[in-house]
Every structure is written in C-alpha cells, then in structure tokens.
Amino acid sequence: MEDKEISQAVISRLPRYFRYLGELRDEGVERISSQELSELMHVTASQIRQDFNNFGGFGQQGYGYNVDYLYHEIAKILGLNQTHSFIIVGAGNLGRALGNYLNFERRGFLFKGIFDENPDLVGTSVRGVCVKPMEELEQFIHENDIEIAVLTIPKTGAIAVADRLVNNGIRAIWNFAHVDLSLPEGIQVENVHLSDSLMKLSYNITKFSKEKNQG
Amino acid sequence: MEDKEISQAVISRLPRYFRYLGELRDEGVERISSQELSELMHVTASQIRQDFNNFGGFGQQGYGYNVDYLYHEIAKILGLNQTHSFIIVGAGNLGRALGNYLNFERRGFLFKGIFDENPDLVGTSVRGVCVKPMEELEQFIHENDIEIAVLTIPKTGAIAVADRLVNNGIRAIWNFAHVDLSLPEGIQVENVHLSDSLMKLSYNITKFSKEKNQG
DNA sequence: TAGATTGTTAATCGATTAACAATC
DNA sequence: TAGATTGTTAATCGATTAACAATC
Numbered sequence: 001m002e003d004k005e006i007s008q009a010v011i012s013r014l015p016r017y018f019r020y021l022g023e024l025r026d027e028g029v030e031r032i033s034s035q036e037l038s039e040l041m042h043v044t045a046s047q048i049r050q051d052f053n054n055f056g057g058f059g060q061q062g063y064g065y066n067v068d069y070l071y072h073e074i075a076k077i078l079g080l081n082q083t084h085s086f087i088i089v090g091a092g093n094l095g096r097a098l099g100n101y102l103n104f105e106r107r108g109f110l111f112k113g114i115f116d117e118n119p120d121l122v123g124t125s126v127r128g129v130c131v132k133p134m135e136e137l138e139q140f141i142h143e144n145d146i147e148i149a150v151l152t153i154p155k156t157g158a159i160a161v162a163d164r165l166v167n168n169g170i171r172a173i174w175n176f177a178h179v180d181l182s183l184p185e186g187i188q189v190e191n192v193h194l195s196d197s198l199m200k201l202s203y204n205i206t207k208f209s210k211e212k213n214q215g
Numbered sequence: 216m217e218d219k220e221i222s223q224a225v226i227s228r229l230p231r232y233f234r235y236l237g238e239l240r241d242e243g244v245e246r247i248s249s250q251e252l253s254e255l256m257h258v259t260a261s262q263i264r265q266d267f268n269n270f271g272g273f274g275q276q277g278y279g280y281n282v283d284y285l286y287h288e289i290a291k292i293l294g295l296n297q298t299h300s301f302i303i304v305g306a307g308n309l310g311r312a313l314g315n316y317l318n319f320e321r322r323g324f325l326f327k328g329i330f331d332e333n334p335d336l337v338g339t340s341v342r343g344v345c346v347k348p349m350e351e352l353e354q355f356i357h358e359n360d361i362e363i364a365v366l367t368i369p370k371t372g373a374i375a376v377a378d379r380l381v382n383n384g385i386r387a388i389w390n391f392a393h394v395d396l397s398l399p400e401g402i403q404v405e406n407v408h409l410s411d412s413l414m415k416l417s418y419n420i421t422k423f424s425k426e427k428n429q430g
Numbered sequence: 431t432a433g434a435t436t437g438t439t440a441a442t443c444g445a446t447t448a449a450c451a452a453t454c
Numbered sequence: 455t456a457g458a459t460t461g462t463t464a465a466t467c468g469a470t471t472a473a474c475a476a477t478c
Contacts, residue, residue, distance in 0.1 A: 006422075011415055014413065015408070016224070016411065074247035076420045077421075079421030080414065082421070084417060092312075093312035093315045094243070095256055096308060097307075097308035097309045100308045101308070102407075103393075104410065105412075107414070109417075137421070171423075172419070174416055178234070178318075178387065188415070188419040188423065189373075192407070193230070195315075195322065197389070198322075198324060198389060198405070199293045199322070200226055200227065200230065201387050202293055202294040203292065203293045203405055204226075204403040204405070205294060205299070205362065205385070205387050206292075206294030208386075208403065
C-alpha cells in the first residue's frame with residue numbers, strides 16, 4: 001500500500017518466494033518463520049523480512065508467517081490474481097514451444113493468438129491456436145484486448161514489430177529477440193536474452209578452469 | 216590477469232557490451248570512446264571504464280577503445296574463443312527449440328546430443344541429431360567429452376538428472392527446469408526461469424496500472 | 431605541445447545485514 | 455507472563471558515479 005518505489009532487486013526475488021511458498025503450501029505447511037524460510041532458500045532472514053515489509057506487514061510477532069496467506073499476498077503483488085491475455089509474434093521453434101507451455105495458463109496467462117510472416121507457417125496450429133498472418137495483427141489485438149506480446153522473431157524485424165505492437169495498445173512485451181527495445185514510458189519490457197545467459201555460463205566455466213590451473 | 220574476484224553484476228553486463236561491439240564492428244566502426252558507447256547503450260561512461268578495467272586496460276588515453284580489439288578481448292573473457300560441447304536433456308518443445316537455434320553454434324557451442332525418457336521421442340531427429348534414450352546418457356557424456364548440459368525437463372525429475380549429469384563429468388548446467396539445483400562447488404549453473412521472468416512482467420504491468428489510477 | 435580520453439582514486443548511493451525494541 | 459519472532463532502525467557492505475591526474 002506504500003507509494004515508495006520498490007527496487008527491481010526486490011521484485012526479482014518475489015517469484016522465488018512465491019515458488020517456495022507454493023511448495024510449502026502443497027506440503028501442508030501452515031506457518032513458517034523468516035529463519036526457517038531463510039535456511040530453506042539460502043538467503044538471510046533479514047532480507048526476507050525486509051523484502052516482505054516493502055509491501056506491508058504479512059507476519060505476526062512470535063508466530064511467523066502464515067504460508068497460505070503469504071502465498072496469496074505475493075500472488076496479488078505479482079498480479080497473478082488477474083488474467084492476462086497474450087499473443088506470440090513469431091511462430092518459429094521458440095514461439096511454438098512457449099505456446100505449448102501449459103504452466104503459463106495455470107498462472108492466469110491466456111494464450112490467445114500466434115502470428116508469423118512465413119506463409120508456410122500460417123494455418124498450422126499451436127495448442128489449438130491457428131497461426132495467423134502478420135496482416136491480421138492490429139485487428140486481433142484490438143478485438144481481443146491483448147495485454148502482453150511475446151516477441152520471438154529474429155532481431156532484424158523486432159524493433160519495427162515492437163513499435164507496431166505498442167501503437168496498437170499492447171502494454172507489455174516479453175522480448176526474446178536479441179536486441180534492446182526502447183519503447184515509450186509505461187510500456188513494460190522484460191528481456192530474455194538466451195545467448196547472454198549462455199555466455200555467462202561460458203564465462204564461469206572458463207574462469208573456474210583458470211582458477212583450478214592456478215591452484 | 217588480476218586475481219581479484221569480478222562481481223556477477225559486471226559479468227552480466229559483458230554479453231551486452233559484446234553485442235554492441237559486434238554491431239559496431241559490422242558497421243565498420245574502428246574506434247569508440249567510453250562517452251560515445253555510453254550514449255549508445257544508455258549507461259554511464261564511468262561504468263564502462265570501470266567494467267573494462269576489471270580485466271586490464273583495453274583502451275588508450277586520448278584515443279578511446281579499438282572496437283575490433285575490444286570485441287575480441289571480451290570474447291576471450293567470455294570463453295568464446297574456445298568451443299564448448301553441449302547436450303540437451305529433455306526433447307520436449309523447449310529442448311527441441313534450443314537444439315534448432317543456430318546462433319549458439321556460431322558462438323562455439325556445439326550441439327552434440329539430445330536425450331529423452333519418452334520412447335515416442337527417441338529416434339526422432341532435431342537438426343540432424345537423433346534423440347537418444349536416457350539410458351545412453353552416461354556413456355555418451357564420457358565418449359564425447361561433453362562440458363555443458365541443457366536441462367529442459369519438468370522440475371520433478373530435474374534434481375535427480377542433474378546429479379547424474381554431474382556424477383558423469385558435466386561441468387555446467389543451463390537450467391530451464393523450475394527448481395533450484397544445489398550442486399557441488401565448481402559446477403556452474405545458470406538458471407533460466409521463464410515463469411519468474413513472466414511474473415516480473417506481470418508485476419510491472421500491475422504496478423503501472425495502479426500508478427496510473429492514482430494519478 | 432595541446433587536446434582528448436583513459437585508468438584509477440575518492441565520493442556517493444543503494445542494497446544487504448545486524449541489532450533490537452515492539453508486540454503477539 | 456515469558457518466549458518467540460516480527461517490523462524497523464542503524465550499521466555495513468558493495469556497486470555506481472564523479473572527479474581528476476596520468477598519458478597517449
């Protein structure tokens with residue numbers, strides 16, 4: 001309920017809390033202290049309490065946190081108590097893989113449409129959703145009140161397509177294209193740069209080999 | 216050449232520098248100052264110089280940085296001057312999509328094998344590589360000197376499979392399973408938790424809606 | 431040499447951890 | 455009430471930015 005800006009460092013940790021609390025809940029655990037949770041998640045109890053207190057007091061002195069309550073509060077913070085309609089732009093391997101991923105649906109992300117410029121892909125189906133040509137993009141977004149676009153096209157066309165999406169009312173882009181999008185204030189972008197991630201892994205392998213050789 | 220530990224914050228920025236330098240290089244740009252690069256990338260010039268100086272001096276006073284040289288130096292730091300053999304464990308949609316992604320090959324990551332426990336998938340082919348049954352995993356790793364395993368199986372089996380991989384000499388895991396792996400010291404793990412990323416996007420959408428309503 | 435720009439030290443900012451008073 | 459554990463303030467740590475001397 002606070003108006004103070006929450007740092008992205010805190011936000012980045014919320015999905016992980018959410019995951020652990022969901023698992024505890026499934027195991028029937030009713031309450032947990034910051035200390036117990038800290039041991040489970042390998043973070044400090046202090047950080048857990050600080051993080052939660054950014055959003056108001058979810059715990060109770062002498063008791064700890066109610067797992068089910070906290071789970072639902074974090075869901076609310078993350079906006080998972082609402083549904084979000086999304087489309088996928090780019091019906092290549094990655095786009096189709098994401099369309100087939102059922103867990104998104106379970107969290108309220110609704111797969112509404114998929115688009116590709118390749119005529120060979122148009123008409124094929126991804127989890128019961130028919131691939132449409134790019135020409136139908138604008139109309140579809142308006143008619144189906146689409147909030148999120150998943151961008152799984154090569155970097156070459158990504159910026160132009162992102163602009164088209166935003167001009168037609170898309171509010172957030174989950175960007176898998178290997179390019180930085182600079183979009184108007186208020187349009188949310190979350191980048192998944194897979195090759196960057198792989199390079200980090202490569203760095204760590206390389207560094208570790210060197211350390212080992214140096215003793 | 217320094218022995219001082221480089222922070223992960225710095226490492227995370229290297230692939231992005233590498234990408235921009237590659238593009239500048241392709242455009243035929245010969246040299247660039249930290250100031251020019253900072254404007255292009257929307258970071259501070261100070262940060263750029265600090266970052267590079269973690270690895271030694273790549274620039275020259277009064278001149279700036281030679282684009283081609285810097286590009287190759289960063290490639291070396293990231294271990295991209297060597298090849299890395301990888302296998303994919305889990306031949307579902309995501310596993311197959313990653314197997315088909317040609318850009319990894321271009322950076323020296325060699326797609327050597329793919330495995331699945333589902334007999335229906337065994338024998339099918341992904342970019343010319345035949346899906347093998349899980350029973351052949353151990354032998355394959357040893358015979359082909361595999362360094363990296365890409366884990367694209369459901370979370371249920373992920374921990375057990377990760378242990379199997381590590382016990383057979385895998386040195387790094389690119390983990391797409393939605394679970395935290397705790398592996399021995401020296402085994403590198405890079406997590407790609409797609410649903411966490413999507414939840415962050417959802418948070419930012421939700422937050423922005425609230426801000427707008429509050430004026 | 432004069433101008434430009436790095437490499438590096440110092441200052442600032444923000445995030446994490448520690449400590450403890452508040453309170454269930 | 456006594457014990458436990460939060461919520462929150464204060465202390466520490468680390469990362470980012472600013473400033474400038476070194477030097478090409």
